[in-house]
Amino acid sequence: MPNDDLPGVLSFLERFPDEDTCWHHLRDARWPDGFECPMCGEDEDWIFLDNRKRWHCYECGHQPSITSQTILENTNLDLQTWFLAAYLVFTTKKGFSSYELARKLEVHQETAWYLQQRLALIAGPYARRLFGIVEADESYIGGKRDTETKGRSTAKAPVFGAVEDKDDSAGDLVLKHVPNAQAETIDPHVEEHIAKDKATVRTDGLNTYRYLGERTGVDHELVRVSQQDEEAHEIFPWIHTVWGNLKRVLSGVHTKASRAQLQDYLDLFSYRFNHRAQLAEGLEKALGALVQAGRVTREQLKGGAAAKLY
Ligand SMILES: [Zn+2]
Structure with missing residues (x-):
């Protein structure tokens, strides 16, 4: 299969070397035209709390973060771990078992299992x-x-x-x-x-x-x-x-x-399969979708009553 300019792991990590870079990438993907409160839709009457990396919405009083109301919500994993997981899961031809993914990411198998399940929520609607x-x-x-x-x-x-x-x-x-x-x-x-x-x-x-x-x-x-x-x-x-x-x-x-x-x-x-000739494009879409796929519910996480990530 012809392939495009999919970055290697090192290039990928050079592009996303830390939490801050990942955070900015997600912010621009989620709100390209500026912050909009995910609770009430307010897009003007807010301030950004730099030390907490949260917005304060004066309209509804909520203080959403970059992951509020997304599939990343309520996970304690680093953003960079999510990025690396997306890189591995969406660009590796055969995919991974949760055991294999856990070893690659140095997380618990159960964590890898939930990670993969949440990433599948991105893949489905496409x-x-x-x-x-x-x-x-x-x-x-x-x-x-x-x-x-x-x-x-x-x-x-x-x-x-x-x-x-x-x-x-x-x-x-x-x-x-x-x-x-x-x-x-x-x-x-x-x-x-x-x-x-x-x-x-x-x-x-x-x-x-x-x-x-x-x-x-x-x-x-x-x-x-x-x-x-x-x-x-x-x-x-x-x-x-x-x-x-x-x-x-x-x-x-x-x-x-x-x-x-x-x-x-x-x-x-x-x-x-559908992105096999444009893996880089597929990865970009997936990285943006991390914060656009809507809040994950327990029903969506089949059998995931204990959806804790650590
Ligand atoms: Zn609001």
């Missing part, structure tokens, strides 16, 4: 609608031993995938962990992620996809594939490439990942 020829398919992920079930084998998790087929390359990708591959489950994802009137969705002859066009209004091309893998690879080259890469990544890196986290990994995988 998926755009797919255009042109779109290969859609489903696959089943995992199903090996799961630490949560103490070694009993678990059912494989169905994943719906759609990727733009640009002939000699793949375009953007969307991956969704679904409860099953029934038509009524898949249809809403087709409607949400594939641009009606601007796309032709290409699927195999699985029952799920019969009459997909009639049900969703998306132009549909159903291709009957015989049982031979080779033919499916030729007709659906990009989604098969995606499944192969995804399975390699998940089996090599995320064997200890819980099922509840699968969508997070899919979002991070897709984000990296």
